[in-house]
Amino acid sequence: MNSNITLEGVRGLLDEWNDILIITHCNPDADTLGSAFGIKNAYPEKNIRVVCADPIPDRLKFITDGEPTDIPEEEYAHIMTVDCAQLHLTGEAGRIYGDRIELKIDHHRTGDNYAKYCYVEDTTGSAGEIIYKIVKDLLNEKAADSLYAAISSDTGCFRYSNVTADTHRVAAELIEAGADSARINAQLFENKPKAEIAATRLALNNLRYYFDGRVALVTFTNSQKEDNGIDDDALGGISSITREIEGVELGIVIKEKTDKDGLYKISMRSTETVDCSAICKLLGGGGHMRASGGSVSAESIEEAAELTMNAVREIIG
Ligand SMILES: [Mn+2]
Numbered sequence: 001m002n003s004n005i006t007l008e009g010v011r012g013l014l015d016e017w018n019d020i021l022i023i024t025h026c027n028p029d030a031d032t033l034g035s036a037f038g039i040k041n042a043y044p045e046k047n048i049r050v051v052c053a054d055p056i057p058d059r060l061k062f063i064t065d066g067e068p069t070d071i072p073e074e075e076y077a078h079i080m081t082v083d084c085a086q087l088h089l090t091g092e093a094g095r096i097y098g099d100r101i102e103l104k105i106d107h108h109r110t111g112d113n114y115a116k117y118c119y120v121e122d123t124t125g126s127a128g129e130i131i132y133k134i135v136k137d138l139l140n141e142k143a144a145d146s147l148y149a150a151i152s153s154d155t156g157c158f159r160y161s162n163v164t165a166d167t168h169r170v171a172a173e174l175i176e177a178g179a180d181s182a183r184i185n186a187q188l189f190e191n192k193p194k195a196e197i198a199a200t201r202l203a204l205n206n207l208r209y210y211f212d213g214r215v216a217l218v219t220f221t222n223s224q225k226e227d228n229g230i231d232d233d234a235l236g237g238i239s240s241i242t243r244e245i246e247g248v249e250l251g252i253v254i255k256e257k258t259d260k261d262g263l264y265k266i267s268m269r270s271t272e273t274v275d276c277s278a279i280c281k282l283l284g285g286g287g288h289m290r291a292s293g294g295s296v297s298a299e300s301i302e303e304a305a306e307l308t309m310n311a312v313r314e315i316i317g
Contacts, residue, residue: 005103005117011134013078013103013117014039017046021076023101024052024069025084026091030188032083033063034150035105035127039082040067041143042135049076053091057233062187063149065142071096078102083127085111105130125162126154132170141178148179153188195234202228203238209248210309211316216242217308219301220255232258239269250274250312254304257295264304267293274316282311 005013014020022039024032033052040048052069071093079097085108087094087101104115107130109122121130128150135143151171155163158171175181203218210217218238225231235255242251250270257263266283268276270290277292285294298304 002111002113002118002120004113005119007119007130007133009117010103010105010119014043014134017078019077020046020048021072021079021097022048022050023079023081023084023090023093023097024050025081025089026052026054028052028054028056028060029083030060030063030153031126031128031150033060034146034148034153035082035131037063037065037067037146038128038131038143038150039135041140041146042138044140044142047076049074051093053093059187059191059193062184063146080104081106081115082131083107087112087114105134125160125164125167126151128154129167129170132174136173139174139177144174144177144179145184148174148181149184149188152181152185157185157189193234195230196237198228199230199234199238200241202230203241203253207241208305210312213247214316215250215252215309215312216245216248217252217254217305218242219305220253221301222256222258222261225255225258239267243269250276250279250316252308252312254301254308256301262299263295263297264301265293265295266304266308267291279311279315282314283308 022036024036036050040050049072050069051071056064056069079101080103081090081101082105084090085106087098101115102117104118105127106120107122107124107127124130128147132147148171151167155167202224206219208217218241239251239253242248250268253267254264257265268280270276275289277287277289280286280292280294283294283296285292287293296304296307298307
């Protein structure tokens with residue numbers, strides 16, 4: 001834990017500050033936005049602005065609720081970040097405010113101490129759960145909604161191994177404070193863009209098994225993406241498909257790089273029985289035991305798949 005301030009210390013700062021800019025990470029998710037708006041909504045009397053260097057995706061606009069999140073003209077007295085392990089993850093906001101950040105609140109295991117005060121709980125599943133502990137005596141319906149969205153999102157709707165008994169206790173407190181859990185979970189998990197469904201359909205059509213069903217492969221060429229109106233955004237959640245199949249220990253997604261015909265990006269997810277970083281190393285890439293990536297140049301996606309499976313064979317036999 002890379003903290004140089006206590007939770008009480010953080011609460012003291014937020015209680016004292018009246019004029020706060022809260023920076024979220026780029027490519028925003030519901031945890032970073034819900035944490036930032038959880039603070040803003042818990043202190044409605046204060047002048048608080050949330051900033052995200054990227055546009056807010058339509059499916060997360062229920063969290064920002066019409067509030068602007070672009071970089072403001074005005075100056076703010078205090079600047080902080082939520083859910084941002086490293087400064088560069090904040091994009092343009094980090095370039096503008098980077099040397100003036102007073103407080104960082106985060107839950108990632110690795111990261112930089114780029115703020116004057118850093119509060120990091122790396123065993124907590126979401127930044128939202130930390131923010132709850134800070135503002136729990138100030139909750140109103142809007143703050144409860146924001147924080148519930150943050151926590152539910154980063155725990156995969158309370159399904160991941162980062163969920164503890166405390167996570168459920170916090171969720172219960174937020175529901176008691178007025179969080180509309182059914183509506184929020186529907187918005188987060190049952191509100192998929194049509195392009196994402198088109199990507200899923202294509203993925204299932206292209207799904208192949210190898211090594212007696214231990215390995216599942218899904219492929220996308222640029223022309224397939226084009227023909228089906230799928231952009232890379234829509235492919236974001238595709239790796240979860242192979243992970244949900246019985247008996248599959250290694251899920252692989254190969255996609256041709258947009259604007260770079262002939263270059264194929266490979267991403268792998270595995271269960272604890274397969275070290276996919278070892279496989280990806282053979283393909284010039286790397287990563288973690290259970291999630292890694294690489295890329296290959298090939299004449300066709302078939303050849304890219306063959307090269308990938310050769311590497312898989314070397315590791316899993
Ligand atoms: Mn997070």
